[in-house]
Amino acid sequence: MSDETLRKSVRDYSAGLINWDILQAQIARAGMPITRDTFTKLSVNPPGTTYFSNNSGGKWWLTDENWCALEAAGWVVRWHRDDITVYTQPDENGRVLGALARYATRYGLSEEDAMREWEKVVALDPYSNGCDCCGRPHDFYRDSLYD
Numbered sequence: 665m666s667d668e669t670l671r672k673s674v675r676d677y678s679a680g681l682i683n684w685d686i687l688q689a690q691i692a693r694a695g696m697p698i699t700r701d702t703f704t705k706l707s708v709n710p711p712g713t714t715y716f717s718n719n720s721g722g723k724w725w726l727t728d729e730n731w732c733a734l735e736a737a738g739w740v741v742r743w744h745r746d747d748i749t750v751y752t753q754p755d756e757n758g759r760v761l762g763a764l765a766r767y768a769t770r771y772g773l774s775e776e777d778a779m780r781e782w783e784k785v786v787a788l789d790p791y792s793n794g795c796d797c798c799g800r801p802h803d804f805y806r807d808s809l810y811d
């Protein structure tokens with residue numbers, strides 16, 4: 665895909681002529697990572713919902729498989745091993761306190777649809793209260809605060 669083709673697609677997306685899934689696939693085909701940096705470079709601002717995992721009750725509620733399944737479903741997982749902003753150095757397996765990641769962002773869906781998709785992919789209750797002292801294990805933020 666040429667730069668010009670991608671630029672035209674960005675214009676089409678901004679004009680509402682193609683949806684985010686199509687543009688995201690074209691960005692990926694052009695070899696660009698699906699990250700905030702890329703969106704800034706291309707001047708696109710896709711809607712995003714960021715999931716934040718809390719180890720309520722002293723355990724992580726998402727398994728490694730859950731994170732991988734989210735990634736496969738189109739979520740941009742912020743793996744600890746790739747996260748230069750994480751304040752605790754990941755161990756040699758890429759884990760911090762045993763977890764591979766804490767954040768994932770889904771672009772191109774409303775917050776409601778993103779939460780519905782998350783619920784289907786990981787088969788957990790997004791509204792779970794967790795334990796009394798630690799609070800909710802799952803939080804969702806509109807826009808990608810952590811990307």
Ligand SMILES: [Zn+2]
Pocket residue numbers: 720721722795796797798799
């Ligand atoms: Zn607790």
